Amino acid sequence: MSVSVERMVKVFERPRSLTGAHSTYCPGCHHGILTRIIGQTIDDLGIVERTVGIAPVGCAVFAYRWYRCDALQVAHGRASAVATGVKRARPDLVVFAYQGDGDFASIGTAESIHAANRGENITVIFVNNQVYGMTGGEMAPTTLVGQKTTTTPDGRDPALFGYPIRFSEMIAQLEAPVYVTRQALFDTKRIQETTKAIRKAFTNQVERKGYSLVEVLATCPTNWHMKPVEANRHVAEVVTKVFPLGDLVNRG
Amino acid sequence: MAKRVLMRGNEVIAEAAIRAGCQCYFAYPITPQAELLEHMARNMPRLGRTFVQAESEVAAISMVHGASAAGVRTMTSSSSPGISLKMEGISYLAGSSLPAVIVNVVRGGPGLGNIAPAQCDYFQATKGGGHGDYHMIVLAPSTVPEAGELTMLAFELADRYRTPVMILADGMLGQMMEPVLLPDPVDPAALPAKPWAATGAKGREPNIILSFDLDPEGLRRMNLELQARYRTIREKEVRHEETETEDAEIVIAAHGTVARIAKSVVRMARAEGIRLGLFRPITVWPFPYEPLRALSSRVETVLTVEMSAGQMWEDVRLAVAERAKTPFYGELGGVVPTPKGILREVKRHVG
Numbered sequence: 382m383s384v385s386v387e388r389m390v391k392v393f394e395r396p397r398s399l400t401g402a403h404s405t406y407c408p409g410c411h412h413g414i415l416t417r418i419i420g421q422t423i424d425d426l427g428i429v430e431r432t433v434g435i436a437p438v439g440c441a442v443f444a445y446r447w448y449r450c451d452a453l454q455v456a457h458g459r460a461s462a463v464a465t466g467v468k469r470a471r472p473d474l475v476v477f478a479y480q481g482d483g484d485f486a487s488i489g490t491a492e493s494i495h496a497a498n499r500g501e502n503i504t505v506i507f508v509n510n511q512v513y514g515m516t517g518g519e520m521a522p523t524t525l526v527g528q529k530t531t532t533t534p535d536g537r538d539p540a541l542f543g544y545p546i547r548f549s550e551m552i553a554q555l556e557a558p559v560y561v562t563r564q565a566l567f568d569t570k571r572i573q574e575t576t577k578a579i580r581k582a583f584t585n586q587v588e589r590k591g592y593s594l595v596e597v598l599a600t601c602p603t604n605w606h607m608k609p610v611e612a613n614r615h616v617a618e619v620v621t622k623v624f625p626l627g628d629l630v631n632r633g
Numbered sequence: 634m635a636k637r638v639l640m641r642g643n644e645v646i647a648e649a650a651i652r653a654g655c656q657c658y659f660a661y662p663i664t665p666q667a668e669l670l671e672h673m674a675r676n677m678p679r680l681g682r683t684f685v686q687a688e689s690e691v692a693a694i695s696m697v698h699g700a701s702a703a704g705v706r707t708m709t710s711s712s713s714p715g716i717s718l719k720m721e722g723i724s725y726l727a728g729s730s731l732p733a734v735i736v737n738v739v740r741g742g743p744g745l746g747n748i749a750p751a752q753c754d755y756f757q758a759t760k761g762g763g764h765g766d767y768h769m770i771v772l773a774p775s776t777v778p779e780a781g782e783l784t785m786l787a788f789e790l791a792d793r794y795r796t797p798v799m800i801l802a803d804g805m806l807g808q809m810m811e812p813v814l815l816p817d818p819v820d821p822a823a824l825p826a827k828p829w830a831a832t833g834a835k836g837r838e839p840n841i842i843l844s845f846d847l848d849p850e851g852l853r854r855m856n857l858e859l860q861a862r863y864r865t866i867r868e869k870e871v872r873h874e875e876t877e878t879e880d881a882e883i884v885i886a887a888h889g890t891v892a893r894i895a896k897s898v899v900r901m902a903r904a905e906g907i908r909l910g911l912f913r914p915i916t917v918w919p920f921p922y923e924p925l926r927a928l929s930s931r932v933e934t935v936l937t938v939e940m941s942a943g944q945m946w947e948d949v950r951l952a953v954a955e956r957a958k959t960p961f962y963g964e965l966g967g968v969v970p971t972p973k974g975i976l977r978e979v980k981r982h983v984g
């Protein structure tokens with residue numbers, strides 16, 4: 382039996398704000414899901430013509446390729462400061478910084494905290510995958526105690542390297558941020574929650590409410606040496622124990 | 634109608650930046666350029682423009698990166714240790730072809746050094762400083778009024794060539810007060826459009842502003858494009874000044890504050906019958922090699938005087954080659970050479 386094409390209804394398609402450029406992420410990596418969510422959000426809010434994305438140094442260095450909006454690629458860790466510059470220069474733009482945990486919570490510590498503390502009216506997406514993906518899986522500030530990485534071959538020893546940093550909790554101590562939340566992508570429920578969070582983080586900016594941060598617990602199957610499904614389970618069962626999900630600040 | 638006012642170098646640079654249409658200024662405090670920051674703090678918000686005291690010089694230059702990418706005129710200022718921190722951002726600006734003005738009110742170094750005037754950041758300013766094959770245009774004012782004029786020019790050149798431009802001043806120039814005729818403000822709305830800027834992809838393809846290309850062929854093209862632009866700058870933007878060089882047997886080569894002091898040495902020497910002239914680069918990058926080369930074949934000696942261990946001296950020797958003697962006199966650590974001290978050096982090399 383043949384199905385008439387006219388009778389087919391498109392129920393799922395690529396967000397218009399995404400270019401469809403060939404992905405540079407590994408199979409099963411959460412960066413891809415997150416990209417789609419951001420694209421969908423930009424579509425839903427109808428802001429693609431006034432959005433500027435800031436790509437970091439890290440696996441998301443090519444993030445400027447995914448979106449049909451103006452974009453910059455900037456120095457390692459400085460995305461929140463660069464976003465500050467763009468936004469202050471043109472407050473009518475919608476500016477988002479997309480940063481890994483090495484970028485945001487290690488080398489960019491000062492820039493990340495102070496952009497939040499000034500209450501810059503920007504949206505920051507902070508991808509916490511507990512490793513340095515791009516450089517080959519070294520320890521990140523978020524690496525779990527005991528986790529093996531290429532620079533902690535025997536597992537992270539807190540006596541030598543400290544503990545995984547709960548950066549969003551630090552930001553949540555500040556007066557200015559209007560929205561700080563930690564989300565995940567390991568199942569459809571979390572994907573829906575993350576979608577809502579990202580929509581809120583962008584909406585806050587559009588409504589000129591101020592600084593919003595969405596931390597997303599992500600997988601790095603490649604450097605965790607896990608299958609994607611196993612990596613999802615690891616986030617659900619292990620990572621969320623150290624990095625609990627949910628809103629930390631919601632002054633919307 | 635413009636009128637003369639008595640102002641400090643740092644304030645003149647700040648005020649000139651405002652008049653050049655600087656919309657966003659970002660900086661971190663450091664002596665001896667605090668008055669620049671303070672002038673901006675007082676005046677930018679009043680004009681509806683952006684002033685942000687950044688958490689560090691690294692952040693300040695990154696904010697400049699953002700504001701420049703968004704298409705507005707933007708500036709940061711600091712002094713030596715802070716400029717070292719800005720080198721990362723300057724390299725990114727150069728790589729991304731973004732215009733910006735960076736002011737270095739140089740102080741004694743290395744390390745924390747001191748807060749006295751110095752010229753010890755010449756290499757850092759003119760030979761790269763940050764990573765990669767890039768240059769900044771570097772303007773070296775020698776008086777307070779000239780600091781204002783060159784600041785206006787810096788914004789123009791930055792936009793024209795889409796490049797960072799540095800004002801290389803020093804603590805003396807920053808602190809000194811002189812009467813100046815402030816330049817007329819430019820109308821920011823009348824400045825040429827920046828179709829490459831990140832202003833929102835409305836009715837056009839997205840503008841993507843990058844300093845990288847993982848493909849060596851692509852990065853090679855990007856570098857060649859930069860080098861072509863640097864060639865144009867070398868052809869068109871070299872600026873220098875000569876004082877009493879027509880009949881000179883010896884000339885001093887000096888920039889900035891030292892050139893200003895050397896001007897009085899020229900008068901003193903001439904009064905004693907010594908035919909001394911002064912060659913003053915105004916752009917230290919691009920360095921005025923050609924004019925100095927031409928001059929050097931007419932004189933016996935080109936004496937370089939600097940508040941450094943001999944940094945510009947290298948460019949002088951490149952220009953002069955074997956055509957004249959090229960002795961050097963430098964003071965270090967924030968010590969400013971006196972007219973008498975320079976004259977003594979001149980005398981050692983004549984007759």
Ligand SMILES: Cc1ncc(C[n+]2csc(CCOP(=O)(O)OP(=O)(O)O)c2C)c(N)n1
Pocket residue numbers: 438439440441457480481482483484485508510512513514515516521
């Ligand atoms: C100043 C500087 N230091 C180091 C690097 C090398 N480097 C590139 S990506 C990266 C880590 C990125 O990790 P993360 O931010 O967690 O992002 P991921 O790759 O995991 O997505 C490092 C250290 C760099 N590009 N610049």
Ligand code: SF4
Pocket residue numbers: 405406407409410411412440510514515600601602603604
């Ligand atoms: S290395 Fe890890 S974070 Fe990077 S793309 Fe691959 S799976 Fe994703």
